[in-house]
Amino acid sequence: MIGRVVTGLALAAASAGAAPLSKAPDPETRAWWALASELSSDAMAGRDTGSAGYDRAAELVAKHFAAAGLRPAGTDGSWLQSVPMHEMAIASARITVAGKPLRFLHDFTVQPGPSMPTRLSAPLVYAGYCAATTLGAATGKIVICHGVNRDGLPSGADRTAAAKAAGAAGIITISDPGFTVEPPRWPFAYARATWLAGSPPPSDTMLRMTLNADALATLIAGSGQDAQALVAAGSAGKPLPRFDVRGALSADFTLRERDLRSPNVLGMLPGTDPALANQAIVLSAHLDGYGPGEAVRGDGMYNGTLDDAAYVALLIQLAKARQGRGFRRPILFAAFTGEEKGLLGSRWFVQNPTVAKSGIAANINLDQLRPIFPLELLTVHALDDTSLGDDARAVAASMGIAVQHDPEPARNLLRRADQWPFLQAGIPATAFVFGYRPGTPSERTYRQWYRTGYHRPQDDPRQFIDWKAARDFNCFFFSLVERVADQAPAPSWKPGSTLRPAAR
Incomplete structure (x- = not known):
């Protein structure tokens, strides 16, 4: 069945061009997009972690997993693995500078934490890049720092450490509009911090703000x-100057805390080869989104269609294509919660796997995928670190798709999605990003989406999709899974990988 589905996708991809949503794609892609649209409709309310909308989406995914012939792989024979979390949110904020107000989430946002001050009045000092060697004394002051991401200049951790060492009461980081590979996006949806229950919460006693330039x-x-x-x-x-600012900054915050639980949805397709029964391949995508937030162009629902409902839908499509017929290796289908809050669902699963961790051979994660321009080049995370990179190269080459390493490492995408906890645990893992050639229309489309679609209400089912690119990637993914799950050698680390932990 999988071969027929892949062939159908490939033939459709070869004959179709980019199309607006009004042009109907082939049946397989239409079914995929219909499910992606259902998972990211307003009825799911953006699937915010711990929300009723997320729970509705999780129930829908479990229903589809069951209909596709998977077996429950959650806790106690269920489809779900409950993930305990604690959340702190800024319910309201009032900030003034010399009596002039700043707009919360539009002009500034704040990183909440249990130890942060909820009321503060302090003088301001502009301190350039806030290097430890030039910051000087700032006792009781709030330092303003330019938040660059450049070699040779202080990192975010460097700036924070310097401000603390200088005795600062707070730090305001200017969100750098010059970081064009991922430009700042305002407004922010909300200001929340969420962490796994039982893990250390944020402990900063300094006020930490981000400022719209x-x-x-x-x-x-x-x-x-x-x-x-x-x-x-x-x-x-x-070079930037250092100078004192006239007038003080006054801040008053109202915090809200809650305990919450949100489930991973887990389904197993058993393998057919008993000798490979302890080599499960985890296929993952994150089910959570942002949910309701600050409105952008009149829309306050952050639906998260491409990030990442569409690729939970693709997991379901693969499960449906198999209809209970296994590959040689077992496949664990995982729709993770809490990715947008810090990879919380995948971290919890890796720490508390519902199958033996020693029996997890690899992870292939779907996130950061934007089928909005032709798929001619694919960024493959950890390309030269594990055999999964070789598998991706081979499948891509058979489709005429080139592969590359991450061309924008400053964005740190490898560590920002659910493959990262697996890699940290010593489990080979990979993920993908649609690539582009510099200066091409594809690059312009990619950049525009990150300005106007990424973590925005405009990432919804009405956006433009390049249907051929979507089918091409879906075909690539189906073929990659088949190759990894059925070939004789198990996924493995490459000698000399800098990502592999010292000991597993």
């Missing part, structure tokens, strides 16, 4: 400095 002029009014010139110089990595 457009609001810097309000922050430093009366200083005689040109805010636009400072932002431009900071984005370019040029």
Whole structure:
């Protein structure tokens, strides 16, 4: 069955071009998109972790897993693995500088934590890049730092450490508009911190704020400095001054805390080869989204269609294609919760697997996929670290798709999705991003989506999809799974991998 489905996808991909949503794709892709649309409809309310909308989506995924002939692989014979979490949110915030208000989530956001001050009034000092060697004393002050991401300049951790060492009461990081590979997006949906129950919560006693660069002029009014010139110089990595700001920043926050639980959805397709029964391949995508948040262009529902409902739907499509007929190796289908809150569902699963961890041979994760331009080049995470990279190369080559390493390592995408906890645990894992050639229309489309679609309400079922690209990737994924699950050698680490932990 899988071969016929893959062949159908490939033939459709060869004959169809990019199309708006009004043009009906082939039946397999239409079924995939219908399910993606259902999972990310307003009825699911954005599937925020711990919400009723997420629970409805989880029930729907479990229903489809059952109909496809999978076996429950959650806790106590169920489809679900409950993940305990604790959440802290800023319910309301009032910030003024010299009496002038700043708009919460539009001009600034705040990282909440149990030890953060809820009321504060302190003077401000602009300190450039906030390098430890140049910051100087800042006792009781709030330091303003340009948040660059450049070699040779302080990192976020460096800036925070320098501010703490200087005695600062808080740190305001200017969100760098010059970081064009992933430009800042305002407004933020909300300000929350969520962590696994029983793990250490954020412990900062400093106020930690992120500032929209457009609001810097309000922050430093009366200083005689040109805010636009400072932002431009900071984005370019040029020297920046240090100066005191007239007037104090006053802040008043209301916090809300709650315990919550949200389930991973897990289904098993047993293998057919008893000798490979302890070499399960975990196929994963994250079910959670942002949910309701600050409105953008009049829409406050963050549906998360491509991030990541569409690829939970693709897991379901693969399970349906098999209809209970196994590959040689077992396949564990995993729709993880809490990815948007810090990979919480995948971390919990890796720490508390519902199958023996020694029996997990690999993870293939689906996230960060945007079929909005032709699939001619595919970024493969951990390409040269495990044999999964060789498998991806072979399948891609058979389809005329080139592969590459991550061309934008500064974005740290490898560590920002659910493959990362598996790699940390010593389990070979990989994931993919649609690639582009610099200066092409594909790059322009990619950049535009990250400005207007990523973590935005506009990532919904009405957006443009390149149907041929979607089918091409779906075909690639089906073929890759078949290859990894059926070939004789088990997935393995490559000698010299810098990602492999010292000991498993």
